[in-house]
Amino acid sequence: MSAPLLELRDLHVQFRNRNGSIARAVDGVDLQLAEGEVLALVGESGCGKTTLARTIVGLERPVSGEVRHRDAPLRYDRKGSKAYRRQVQMVFQDPSGSLNPRQTVYEAVAEGLRIHGLGEGEEERVAGALARSGLRPPERFFTRYPYELSGGQRQRVVIAGAMVLEPSLLVADEPVSSLDASVRGEILALMQRLVQETGVTILVVTHDLGLAWNIADRIAVMYLGRIVEQGTTEQVLGAPQHPYTRALLSVVPESHNMDPQILVGEAPDPTRIPPGCRFHLRCPLYASGEAERLGIADRCQGEDPTLPAGEHVAACHAVPDREGAPA
């Protein structure tokens, strides 16, 4: 396998609350993204997925660990971060909030080019990016303002503004969750097409497993600051290993054939991560006594499971370390 496009090594990101407590939003993440792949990072709100995305694009600084892009560590000085930000672009959830209401479509897309001193052939580049994003003919959109566009068209403008810089990585945080269902598929199809046409790598942050089934090559499931399961989309959604993934999958209305395992409570507090397995207090295996029967309950309480190396892996004491090993 060639070197990954992006690599996260034991990444930790923390925030200090007003009361002095420390939220461990990202709490030891190792992750690799290969060139041209689509990886879905899924989890409940508060699991740290947005913080992880922001750290990848350089908007947050880790307290330890590193972000490596094409085998070079991300630098946080001005020059280093500017070069990096051209390579790594972010698309946010709400396109209306990402666009300046007083800026035309042309200005919005050209802005990135100007910041990065790429003024040459500006009009062609803007037109090309708009056309690639499905706004055709592009000239018709140049002088439009955001309020004249539909939600789907606005998200296309945001994507064009990111793609005009020809980035190697697009980080999309819930890119379609504010859009209508009928429009959502069109934007996902666009993202898929961009990967095929430009070879861009996409990290899509979402709570929507259906979206992952639609477009992702691989899935990483995040819980309380840690990746608890990862594998190909078929592996993770077809044969989930971690009880958290199984629970998430079981409550999707489209998964009719699973008994819903509704976890009690909401995602716990990153300022108070439970000792042992961080999931054990909500874990159906632990609560039902299954962990006790398997003889692992003590480890669930006292030992923090790590994510083993491998294609499809889960950080759970109930899952054998190597595929094929007896449980």
Next chain:
Amino acid sequence: MSAPVATEPLLSVRDLHVSYPTDAGRLPAVRGVSLDLAPGDTLGLAGESGCGKSSLAGALLRLLPRGARVSGEVLLEGEDVLTMKPGRLRAVRWSGMAIVFQGALHSLNPVQRIGGQIGEAIELHPSDRKGKTSTRVGELLELVGLPARRARDYPHQLSGGQRQRVLIALALACDPKLLVADEPTTALDVMVQAQILRLLDDLQERLGLATLFITHDLSTLVAACRQLAVMYAGRIVEEGPSEEVFAHPKHPYTRALAAAFPVIGDPAFRRNPSGLAGDPPDPRELPTGCTFHPRCPVARDACTSLDVELWPAGDRRRAACIEVLPA
């Protein structure tokens, strides 16, 4: 779920129209909707933003802003809500039908304890219930799965899911026969969404509550409701038993909407996001003929001029499309 015995409908909406004044004339939001809901039954109203579903909900309880023009009939147990005197209307709101909105954070008073807010609703509406208000508040909180001691909390001390439970308790304060739930789970996380859906299902069974469930999320409606009605541009374009409508849609819009919710594990949806080109129409410039024809993948010449009404399309089903008309 057992099918309710055919009885007089609890709610019967007849040819409902809602329009709003704008600078450019009246904007039609609901354009002739009729629907029936039997006691204890569940009806899901699906549609995208701007289709008129929230205007419809507001019209049922006469909660629309001043200036909105409403015509038609909203019969609750045979009595027209639209022509009720204010005193009668006040009695019917809460005890006849109650509404739960999305955005639980903003519907509660931030400086009043939960118990006080629920108590107020109980006391405003005299009932023949005996006992102290505080006892009833405790009962209601327990009914929605919260400990009675939570009555002393302020809204900010509760999580999003807990606040949504409080809103449901509030809606149930006066034993309504009909609950109108307008996007009750939209702002919530998947796991919390599943908890609230289970609660609504449970309440419906225990209290014999009829529910009109309104959301853009077709897959949630199919899981939660027996009947389904799909709205487009202010009208119902398809209705029938929800599983059948979702599995075998008759209207091309329903077909597109159903395809926009991927079935995880189904190869047909893998790497194949599906949407609809274009956007829902602007209510000020509705297309001629069938309002869906500009986006319709199977439109014929006649569709630009022929405005098809709901027409029988199989057992207990109706659809407003030229395809279901007899040849």
